[in-house]
Amino acid sequence: MSEPLPYRKIIHIDMDAFYASVEQMDNPELRGKPIAVGGAENRGVVSAASYEARKFGVRSAISGFLAKKNCPELIFVRPRFDRYKEISKKIHKIFSDYTDLIEPLSLDEAYLDVTKNKKGNPSASLLAQEIRERIFNEVGLTASAGISVNKFVAKIASDYNKPNGQKTVSPDEVIAFLEQLPIQKFYGVGKVTAEKMFQLGIFTGMDLKLKPIEFLEKHFGKSGSFYYNVVRGIHNSEVKSNRITKSVAAEHTFDVNLSSEIFMIERLEKIAQELERRLKKYQISGKTITLKIKYSDFTQQTRSKSMPYFISDKSLILETVKELLYQEKMKDSVRLLGISLSNLNNEIKKTIVVQLKFDF
Template structure:
């Protein structure tokens, strides 16, 4: 059933290789060279890679050893998160000159709702171009942008012309754009989900749109409802300037693998204390605790439990995490442990309307 919906003008700004680009800007001798922000030692992990490094296959979250194997000339740079936050604040200041509706996703990306903007500019495409120009002039860094009627499509579009480009998907092109996408291009569809969809004969947005909601929820649970809606251009999530975190966590990577739960409990004590500090700083508590275990072979395991009441103290966090640790035997020695709390006390139930498609105005200027 088609319903009329209020159209918005949403921009997704994504900085290009942000951490690595800041380092190359601040250290001219690194410009044009393949660099990785992170550690290149035995236990190191790549936090970000320059585009020069990416041509060799170097990616974030890759081990430093593997990255150096792919690119022997790779230069490792120690992260400077205070510097990245400083530059991020400068960029956010530019955003706020155009709209109060800015939702940061991380230090290097954000959504902007420019439907009604401070400059009175009717074209979101021109606003995005002007913002990107100003970022380049004022910081020396490049950014890419996606522009469309909702956050989902804008984020997908921002990947199309990277680096230093932008793509607009106006209302009249939304359906054609979504149907032409490879299924892995859909934000939120990871490798495992994409393989499952491929096994069901779903390779493109057009294939996805042909499936009934009953079919999709039957195979993908609640996510099936989301897929059914977004492939029809329906995504109602507003740009939220004061974005409430869905979870908070803390983790540690160890210099030597741990093989005994006794030593792991000692490490979990420190992690629980750090998580408790983060929760109390934000005046948060949570009910669902998750223990993250990364083994020495880089495989990942998570164990979760929802408690009867909210917790935020280090003692109770540790007790719950310890229970999860002893819940089942370890599969290997451990290189990383993490604890997170979700189902936070600030979350409210969100209801989604049941619209299936978008009625668009073709003269809406983008």
């Protein structure tokens, strides 16, 4: 079992309904109305939903059809990723006024290590409040924040007082906070894992804490030791300002389901071409090719193959993808195809950060 490091001060900033909020900010006619970004009514998947839409059960990753069924007044808006990136850069510029230890998770959320910060402010809670106020005043959007001694607890805490709120879990509150937490609220515990834990009599952090590490490793493999540690407040992962790209992918959802491999090959050629463009942009090659298939019933399948050498060329990628496509018979018509390349050749750089102990 690993021992905890001296206390750090970690802020997790999470923008509130980011894509939807940007659309409502840019178009006053959408304010106060239920909107979904992406997921056109007949096809596609919702990328983001406004809080007005969430009241009706509309959320990211559900189909546009189901979203409209849940909320007949729902307004669909086409995503504008260039605009979201533009806004995200402004937000990250604000972050950089406080610390250089910033780990982006996506366009709308990031970890900040403010143990030692540019403002010389010993209070991580006050810094989070100031950052949120600046985002609102300078960008026009609201953000929520979680503040604690490690990334795991800060991430959970940021969801507590959403939207436009924050929660601090100080060092002496961490254990009690985790013990009373419903197990499905633990970051990294998805629906399937939560169901398995319920069957094992684990409903809260306290239930999890009472299970010996051998029990957890038996039922959850390598994740068992992770669960054993985090429920005790042990999560020593550093805020990494230079996150290493682990995979590069391209995919497409079709307007009409595909049932013929010939038509799939045509689409895969275009997807491989887009993947090649992205690989060249980042000057990356990889060894492991994965074909992603989503069927009409929304079940998903992946097929992978690792090469003995690094590749980034469209023709080599497509040749392997064809092999994966014909590896086994399709079980149904296909609504989405994707190709990703992992096991990349980007250099891993390790940043060593000295953590000091301060009053929280």
